[in-house]
Amino acid sequence: MEVKYFGEIAERTNTTSQHISLEKKSLFKLLSFLKDTYGIESNDIHIAVNHNLVSKETDLEFKETDEIAILSPFAGG
Amino acid sequence: MSKKKSVFIQGEITSDFIANAIAKHQTKTEIGAHNIFLGQVRKDIVDDKTVAAIEFSRYEEMANEKLHTIREETFEKYNLTCMHIYHSLGTVQTGGVCFFVFVSAPHRPQVYEATEYIVNRVKSEVPIFGKELFEEGTHQWKKNI
Numbered sequence A: 001m002e003v004k005y006f007g008e009i010a011e012r013t014n015t016t017s018q019h020i021s022l023e024k025k026s027l028f029k030l031l032s033f034l035k036d037t038y039g040i041e042s043n044d045i046h047i048a049v050n051h052n053l054v055s056k057e058t059d060l061e062f063k064e065t066d067e068i069a070i071l072s073p074f075a076g077g
Numbered sequence B: 001m002s003k004k005k006s007v008f009i010q011g012e013i014t015s016d017f018i019a020n021a022i023a024k025h026q027t028k029t030e031i032g033a034h035n036i037f038l039g040q041v042r043k044d045i046v047d048d049k050t051v052a053a054i055e056f057s058r059y060e061e062m063a064n065e066k067l068h069t070i071r072e073e074t075f076e077k078y079n080l081t082c083m084h085i086y087h088s089l090g091t092v093q094t095g096g097v098c099f100f101v102f103v104s105a106p107h108r109p110q111v112y113e114a115t116e117y118i119v120n121r122v123k124s125e126v127p128i129f130g131k132e133l134f135e136e137g138t139h140q141w142k143k144n145i
Helices: A008-013 A027-038 B015-027 B060-077 B108-125
Strands: A002-005 A017-019 A046-049 A052-054 A068-071 B008-010 B033-040 B049-058 B082-093 B097-105 B128-134 B139-141
Touching: A002 A008, B015 B033, B015 B082, B015 B097, B033 B108, B060 B082, B060 B108, B082 B108, B097 B108
Parallel strands: A002 A068, B008 B082
Antiparallel strands: A002 A017, A046 A052, A046 A068, B033 B097, B049 B082, B049 B128, B082 B097, B128 B139
């Protein structure tokens, strides 16, 4: 699946998007991938699915068409 | 649904831009009160390093959707004549204005509350990212508290 990265996350992954293969397309698997691959902790990010933030406490299953984005803390204003 | 408005401006929001925004409202004579919030890039010192500028970026589609929702919900909540939100993208030096919220209504109480409401929601809900560039070349990522 395709994942977009923004802010500090794009810097740490050195890319703004990436195709990743998970054994199960779920939020918990994605969090494990980010931790194992980049050392990115769940507490340091927001996850947006189709432009809405989702809870990191629930193991949401992603659909093929979902737009998934990993965001660093907001800094507007 | 009102049309989606353009919020993002490349670089600093200049005094001329702000003055023009005010001047454009002189024909809207039902307005009796304007309120303006300006966010300015602060010269913070972090571990002996001094912030020289902030480089802003955003998640465009999500930011536009969230800003649209904030606009609609603010109009539902408060009796406003008009509302404008502008935010910088790219680099803004310390002392430069990077955030401009402009709220107008027939009477005064609504504009104070609405401004605070908009500013808080933009800061917490809109995916805007800020890289604080230090004078000596390194950087850190800004986080809204």
